Amino acid sequence: MEKYSIRSLVGRLCEPEIPEFPLETELNLPNQRVINLDALRTRSDLLKPNEKNILEKLLTYYCKTEKVTYKQGMNEILAPFLLLNRHNVPLHICYTCFKNFVAKFIPTLFVDDAFKPLSGLYVITKLILKYHLPDLSTCFSNNEITPDIYMTTWYVTMFSSKIKELGLLYIFWQYLIDTNDNLFIIYFGIALFEFFKQEIQNQEVMSLPNVFKKICIVDYDTLQIVLQNSERIKANMPFTADMILKKYNMFCLENTESFVKLLEKFMCLLILPREIIIQTYPHDAVCKCLDPRNCKTKRLKYLLIDCRPTKEQKNGYFINSQLLSKAAQKYPNKLLNYPKSFISLKKNTHIALMGSEENKDEENLVQKLFDSFIQHEFPYVSIVFGGYKSCHEFALLHNFEILSHKIKRCLACNSCDDSENKAKELTLDSFFRIGSTQKTLTPVIKDSLIKTEKIYKCKINESQDIEESDIGLIVTLKQIYLWDIRRNEVIEVFDIDQLTKITSNKTCSENLYFSFIKIPKRSFILRPEECKEFLFKVRTNFQAMRN
Ligand SMILES: [Zn+2]
Ligand SMILES: [Zn+2]
Structure with missing residues (x-):
């Protein structure tokens, strides 16, 4: 490998010219013998005796300073970094690269003794x-x-x-x-x-x-x-x-x-309504770009299979969706062979199965159909999270046409409010409140707030285009609101005085992590140009509350 590449690998993991620091330590950990043996064994044909000594020393140093017990695997990752030393990379830089690499990809893997x-x-x-x-x-x-x-x-x-x-x-x-x-x-x-x-x-x-x-x-x-x-x-x-x-x-x-x-509990990958609706509806209905052939929004080919009972399908269905036939719903053998009619789509089309989320029997049907596709070795088969009900909600919200929609008879239109709230909360649970047993109560928020306060657009996923994101953050004197821009409503409220710190991602500074006293960490990615302003505002309000 050329020197240039070594320099760029190091450059990706370590600040340039960090001051040298001592890596000396006594070799006296309780499991020192294991470290010693592993150091001798690691790439044994390549490492010279003095390098094996250094490997043992650095492993020991790492365990002591990071307060972790030594685990096999560390040696395999450290040795290649140590060998950068042969290319004139100073030892403390080799070590820092190793440490940062582990922190980036497997941050707590070695912390937990049970992996x-x-x-x-x-x-x-x-x-x-x-x-x-x-x-x-x-x-x-x-x-x-x-x-x-x-x-x-x-x-x-x-x-x-x-x-x-x-x-x-x-x-x-x-x-x-x-x-x-x-x-x-x-x-x-x-x-x-x-x-x-x-x-x-x-x-x-x-x-x-x-x-x-x-x-x-x-x-x-x-x-x-x-x-x-x-x-x-x-x-x-x-x-x-x-x-x-x-x-x-x-x-x-x-x-x-x-x-x-x-x-x-997932039997396969789940996808969200927004993806399947955007992928199956005609390009111009869902995307404003002028180049449908190279469109990033509609990048995958999708087939939506609607597994709801035929009588429900009659009261409304989505454009370009495939309605699962009555026969396939009734006869197990037909269901088993159903995928055969899509053989020409195998390998280049993503197949999404959608139930109605109303009754258990049908959930079963979706699972059985999924199994049939797997038996026929179809790749790219997923189930739509929230089923027809959530897709229906998404389509109505964005004014996408539902074919043959009979509002009076449509189950999704007529399900009682109570269960609708449940479904909504469930979706939010998966995205914003995972792992938290505490529910944040959403206070009534005055309209005047949005008119006066700036909304900092944000996203939660790096691959998403921020301009297409539907959420934003609003900073008020005492709180930060996570805001649903399309619906004009609050998703979640964070108290500024509950903040313990805000950190940013090393490689992507607009990716902010918020730590709180009682609730789990959250992360949001802001527009790079608004990040400073946002942080300044939060900091000012935080300090004002402390004083
Ligand atoms: Zn487009
Ligand atoms: Zn409806």
């Missing part, structure tokens, strides 16, 4: 694998090959154990940092499976764990192909599914267990 975040990432990986490679996913689940068998090393060593050649590993890590996407590690792992799919499928199930161990990247061409495949997988992630998964930050240790419980 708790992994249990969450397993569930996420299973869902993503099922969406992209249903055949492998089925093969694994039929044979009880659980993600812990194949993906622990992805995160614990950051693929250091899979990419032995240092130059290639540096290229991969640099690429990973540039994606700024925590799920990319999973896409890359799945892309690696895709590349070795033949080998995996030709093996006896018993020997699969060994096959997984052997799978690795040994040359530049393979790395390039696997990276390209990862990009394709990423591009084929529905943006709202990606958004939902990213809301469950598994590295937030106090929430990991509840997140795992929630996600384990």
